[in-house]
Structures are given as C-alpha cells and as structure tokens.
Amino acid sequence: MNLTARIGAAPMSAYQWLIVALCTFMNCLDGFDVMAVAFTGPSVTEEFGLSGSEFGLLVSVGLIGMAVGSMLLAPFADLIGRRPLILISLLLGTVGMFGAAMAPSVLVMGAFRLITGIGVGGILASTNVIASEFSNTRNRGLAIGIYTAGYGIGATLASLVAKSAVGGDWRTVFYAGGVGTLLALIVIAVLLPESVAFLEQRRPKGALERINRILGRMGLDSVEEGELGQGSGRSDAEKSGSGWLKQLLAPTVLLWIVFITIMFGFYFVNSWTPTLLSEEGLSKSAAVTAGMAISIGGTVGSVLYGLFARFRPPRVVLIGFSLLSAAMMVVFILSTSILWLGFGIGVLVGALINGCIAGAYTVGPPLYPSHVRSVGMGWALGTGRIGAILSPTIAGLLKDAGASATQLYTGAAVVVALGAIALVALRKHDPESTPATATTATQPH
Known part of the structure; x- marks a missing residue:
C-alpha cells in the first residue's frame, strides 16, 4: 500500500484538518483579491476616470494573471514541490x-x-491538490467543500473592509489584502508541510x-525505504502523452x-455587482452591501452543494x-x-453560483481515468478562466453601448443556463450513475 492509499484509509487527524484550514486560508486570498477590485470599483473608476470597458479590462487583467499562474506555474509544483511554489506565489x-x-x-495598477x-493562480493550482492529498477518502469531499468555501469568506472580508472605506481611501482595501497575504506567507512558511505524495514520488534529499x-x-x-512506492521523475500525465x-x-x-x-456567471456577479448597482442609483454603501450578500452566500454554497450531492448524482445536482x-x-x-429583499436574494445567488463552482470540481474528475485526471482537470480549470476573463470585459463593452444592469444580468444568466445544457449532454459520458458519497464528492485533481 503506497502512502496515498494509507492516508486515504486512515482516520483524519487534527493535523490534517489544520492543513485543510491552511489551504482554506489561502483560498480566502483569492476571494479577497477578486472582490477588492469589485468593491472598490466605483471609487477606482471615479479617481482614474475610467469608462465601463476600461474598468472591465482592469478586472480582467487580474483574471488573466490567474490563468497564467495556474497553467504556467502549476507544472513547477511537480518539479520543486507544492510548498516552495506556494511560497513563491504568496x-x-x-x-x-x-x-x-x-x-x-x-x-x-493593472501591471x-x-x-x-x-x-x-499559482496558489490555487497547488492548494486544492494539497487539501485533497492530505484528506482521507471518507472526508475528502467535506475537505474540498470547506476549501472552496474559503473564497466566499475572503470575499466577505473584502466587502467588510471596503464598506468601512466608503467615503475614505479605496487603497485601504488593497493594503489590507497585502497585509493578509504577507501574514499567509509567514504562517505557511512555518506550518505547511510538503506534500507526502510529492516526497514519495520525487524523492528529494x-x-x-x-x-x-x-x-x-x-x-x-x-x-522504511522499501515500503515506499516507486519514485519517478515523470508524472502519470506526462507518461500518458x-x-x-x-x-x-x-x-x-x-x-x-x-x-x-459557470465561471462567466460567477465572475460577472462577483466583479460587477457593486459598480452596476451604484450606477443604477443605489448609494455606494448600499451597493457594497448587496455585493456583500453574494459573498456571504458563497461561504455556504459549496457545502450546500455537497449535501445535495449525497442524495443525487453530482451532475444532476449541478444542473x-x-x-x-x-x-x-x-x-x-x-x-x-428593496434593499432587504435584494440582500436576501443576493445571499441565495451567492450560494447557488458558488455551489456551481464546487459542482464543476466534483463532476470533472470521474470523467477521466486516474493517470490523466490531473492533466484533464488542469486543462479544464485553465480553459474555464476564458469565461472568467471574458465576462468583466464583455459586460464593460455592453455597458458602454447602453445596456442596463437588468439586461447585463439577464445575459449572464443565459450563459449560465447554457452550462446546464452541456451537463445534460454530458450524461452518457458520466460514469457516476449512483448518488455521490463522501468518497466521490470530490477531489479536483
């Protein structure tokens, strides 16, 4: 039995939950980072005199960086280790x-x-792998759900900082993000171990x-040395061609x-909501509050999806x-x-669209045999960033052309609904014809 199998069969220790918590903390940085731009959008637009399309490009450049980081930095995790890559990325x-x-x-600012x-992008490419590798089979789905919820937690924190900065200096939000990322760098350097799977495979000194x-x-x-699996200089994905x-x-x-x-809809909702609502007549504070509702919903969405997926096939739940x-x-x-009504529905929107992200992580891996699962999901995640990059930019262009907030939201909703059609077509390729269990709910790599 190799180490991965031993960890998968053993009970989950407090130390393993600590590692999941550290990965969740780092995923919070993703939520804070994306929403830092969204919640400061009205103030940034005002200070720099940006048009809608220019603000959309400012949002998109960060997402482009995430795609570059995910696809170009991730391979180095298999060469130098997950932990060093995370530290460099932080x-x-x-x-x-x-x-x-x-x-x-x-x-x-764009640079x-x-x-x-x-x-x-480099952080995300490594942390969900570590969260999965240090989880046992029974709790892997729960661990990934908690990890995914980190985005919503970070986004909510960004909204709270931005709300306190309304009428003040928007730069405070980015300073807070810098301090949080620096704190993460120190904590991870002290507490996060290297992946056992990496150590077993690559056998560094x-x-x-x-x-x-x-x-x-x-x-x-x-x-003992003889009990370890065979080390290898190449991953299964590389061997498979x-x-x-x-x-x-x-x-x-x-x-x-x-x-x-899904990423198109997710990043549209998260990136544009405060700015659009502010320009529709809501005060900056009320617009941030409505955006915060979506973030709050996002903290529970992935867990909510996981609960439903215990009773129905993950693909059906995702539809x-x-x-x-x-x-x-x-x-x-x-x-x-009606602010209170919008806040309540915003929480629901955040939960649902964040649950869709968790669902995409769940549905993808079973489509691939184990020796190409990592590369298959890696390409899917990288390709998904196309939607993340396009949505803020397209929304900005349409806004400049005269589209209203209602028209933009309706258009984004249609795009998300198209994903459900693709999921229906995926039925004959989906090997999971039985309800998901904790074993299958799921590991993203």
Missing part, C-alpha cells in the same frame, strides 16, 4: 497587492493586478525523514463549456444549481430597489 501576491495600493495610475493574479516526520504528526506509523485528449474529446469539450459558462442560479440572478437585479 510572495508575488504580496508584492502585487501592495503595488496596486500605491499605484499612481491605472496602467501601474500589479497582473502580478497578483499570477501569484493567486532527506525525503524519508520528512515523510516520517509528517506521518508522525498525522498519528500514522513510520515507514496527449492521446487521452483524442480519446476523451467529447466529454472534455463539454466539461470545458461547463467551466467556461439544478445552474438553472436556479440563472433564475435567481434575474430575480436579484429586479429586487435590489
């Missing part, structure tokens, strides 16, 4: 957040937003001693459509979440004139 994120806070112009995005030290903290017996794409082209393309459409998300997005924008 350093980039710290520099980017402080740089954006001190930016004298929108061009300088630092790109750096921040690259750092966040002192690997056996490091493995046994980690196993001891997890309450597991130490191992690119033939997998031709064999699995149909489910892969459908999965890409699911990720693109329901996608359609409900689309419907509630339209209801939300029509209800914001």
